[in-house]
Amino acid sequence: EIVLTQSPGTLSLSPGESATLSCRASQSVSTNYLAWYQQKPGQAPRLLIYGASRRATGIPNRFSGSGSGTDFTLTISRLEPEDFAVYYCQEYGTSRTFGQGTKVEIK
Amino acid sequence: EVQLLESGGGLVQPGGSLRLSCAATGFSFSNYAMSWVRQAPGKGLEWVSAISDTLASSFHADSVRGRFTISRDNSKNTLFLQMNSLGAEDTALYYCAKGSSFSRPYFFDQWGQGTLVTVSS
Numbered sequence: 001e002i003v004l005t006q007s008p009g010t011l012s013l014s015p016g017e018s019a020t021l022s023c024r025a026s027q028s029v030s031t032n033y034l035a036w037y038q039q040k041p042g043q044a045p046r047l048l049i050y051g052a053s054r055r056a057t058g059i060p061n062r063f064s065g066s067g068s069g070t071d072f073t074l075t076i077s078r079l080e081p082e083d084f085a086v087y088y089c090q091e092y093g094t095s096r097t098f099g100q101g102t103k104v105e106i107k
Numbered sequence: 108e109v110q111l112l113e114s115g116g117g118l119v120q121p122g123g124s125l126r127l128s129c130a131a132t133g134f135s136f137s138n139y140a141m142s143w144v145r146q147a148p149g150k151g152l153e154w155v156s157a158i159s160d161t162l163a164s165s166f167h168a169d170s171v172r173g174r175f176t177i178s179r180d181n182s183k184n185t186l187f188l189q190m191n192s193l194g195a196e197d198t199a200l201y202y203c204a205k206g207s208s209f210s211r212p213y214f215f216d217q218w219g220q221g222t223l224v225t226v227s228s
Contacts, residue, residue: 030212031212033212033214035214035215037152037215039152043220044202044218044219044220044221045144045152045202045215045218046218047214047215047216047217050207050214050216056216088151088152090152090154090214090215092211092212092213092214093211093212096142096154096157097154098151098152098153098154099151100151101151101152
């Protein structure tokens with residue numbers, strides 16, 4: 001089973017700043033089958049990125065994904081108030097496991 | 108518009124059983140794999156079970172294998188999760204999630220709002 005480790009656990013930033021979230025896999029992720037989800041309090045998760053770098057339908061272009069192999073990054077440029085949330089990465093090629101999440105909070 | 112509406116959650120005693128349902132609308136249900144994902148209070152997401160479109164294959168996480176069974180009724184556009192031998196560790200919000208394709212690999216492109224399962228005496 002692939003284990004995903006996200007860092008940092010919490011990111012404290014101000015609106016307008018950029019956020020860089022990391023997701024590291026315990027072994028290589030096949031064909032970049034890596035997704036990112038956003039979850040706001042009291043809401044279901046929402047798909048942001050799949051295939052490591054492809055934005056889901058309706059996702060603003062300030063969200064971008066990159067990486068390959070074992071190291072992946074979600075970048076949020078120019079944080080908007082609605083972007084403060086918890087973000088999860090998920091490997092969906094073999095084990096469907098999620099990372100433990102990174103909380104992006106208002107500084 | 109895709110909608111996934113979970114039901115069947117509630118309070119159950121340790122060792123008890125519960126059957127969750129997820130009614131799907133707005134897409135061709137029989138053409139997509141489906142999954143259950145749970146989230147314990149204050150914790151992260153945990154994939155629980157998955158089933159392909161044609162019922163050919165189902166999968167369960169190690170933590171629930173042998174106790175939970177996923178199934179679907181394509182004629183009623185409904186996904187199920189039969190949960191037996193429940194323990195406190197199964198207390199969570201259970202989400203129904205739509206796969207992006209009919210079989211692996213797929214990510215979860217739509218989610219329901221969840222149904223809460225509480226295991227307590």
